[in-house]
Amino acid sequence: MDSAQNHSLPSQIHIVTSSTCSEFTHLLQSLRQSTVVGLDAEWKPRRSSQPNASLFPPVTLLQIACRFQAQPSDGGPKSEVFLVDLLKVPLGEVYQPIKEMFESESIVKLGFRFKQDLVYLSHTFSTQGCEPGFGMVAPFLDIANIYNCLKNHNSAKSSSKDTKSLSTICEELLGISLSKELQCSDWSSRPLSEEQIQYAAADAFYLLEIFSLYQQYILTEGKCGSSVSEVDDDHSNMMQSILSYFGDKIVLKESDKVPKNTKKKVKQRQCINVNGKERAEISTEWQGPAPWDPSIGGDGFPKFLCDVMIEGLAKHLRCVGIDAALPSSKKPDPRELLNQAYKEKRVLLTRDIKLLRYQYLAENQVYKVKSLLKNDQLLEVIETFKLSISEDKLMSRCTKCNGSFIQKPLTIEEAVQASKGFQIIPSCLFDKNLEFWKCTSCHQLYWEGTQYRHAVDKFVSICKLKD
16 A cells, blocks of 8 residues: 555664664663654464473563654654564663663553563563563553544543454554564574564554554544543643543553463374274374365365465465465354365365364365465465466456456446445546456456556566566
8 A cells, every 4th residue: 555655664673682782872872862662572482282381481572663853854753663682682781771661751652462571571581680570661552542542533442352453453554564474483593584573673663653643643633532632733742641541551460470370281292083093193294185186076176275374375375366265254163164175175274283183074174384474385385285376377366255257357337337336446547448357256346457467476476487
């Protein structure tokens, strides 16, 4: 989206690796100048099968996005993003500056469901001799409440059950596609990849952008609640008004700092076969043949079912012309997924190893995708199932619903008629000699514009179709 261009990350992301490096000095200076900071943290995910899985994971990276008033000649507020590498920086040397920032009344802290991050941070520092860790963040604003106000124009606080993901909030408010694929990557591995650095910086920086959007809303629309009734152009007055309505704080109790022992025992990676008489190790390798294989009566056309963990892979598969469905219900249980795969003669693609325990219910119809990123997942599936991908099949399925397109393209007049009350066709397309294609299932209209050409080039490159 065009609006995304106005919310690009700062060109330089500062990585703090020691207390003697220039980036650390720059961080301290930025914190002294800042009125608002965005906070996030990363840690290596722990699996339930790992030893000490019930303990808090050590935080390996702390992201701090600072915003402060620059010199008038520099043109308004300035933003800086810092990634504090907690595996390299001696924790005792950054503990006090971070604690002072958390508790400073002059700095507004922004976060998204930040309490868990604070618990893990406190535990990480206290176990390294920085007692008593962190007990409070104030004043604090949860970005979910800001989003709720911008979308609903009323009371901002909502239950955690109603809270949308940060990626959804960024897409709706900023027009930014914030991929969460790297959330579960290994954040204890060094050096960090460029993708990890960009991901980590974005999570903190876009909190500032959403807050700025809300400040603009206050200036143009006025109040967002009865307590924000008189707001002028003065920055400090505006901030006080926002804090009076949204101001909160995170306070950790002693019970929050104690890991809760899991009540579930770690299960062995075994499953009972169809007769329930033998136990066998779960295999993550594809055995075959696939249900579409002509040798077993299939029609020869590959068909997949992607579970909710890899919806992005489903869209990628559709973009290269492969039939890739999503679950028919929002929160299907394993048997529902397998039943859908069996009825529709599909292979179920998943990242959830637990689903492999049910594969005896639908033999050779479950495959665990090993790759983490969508592009890598796509290549893995193509290679594993020996899929034939050609340039003429790119963008030949509806990415919205997986439907097929009509046989004959529509004229501009037919497309306008078909789109009434359903979809808006940009007026700039009226004087162009374009063909329009309609999905036979959801009736979404497509045309070969700039986005189409970019998508084709992207998948030609990913699938190496020019080689």
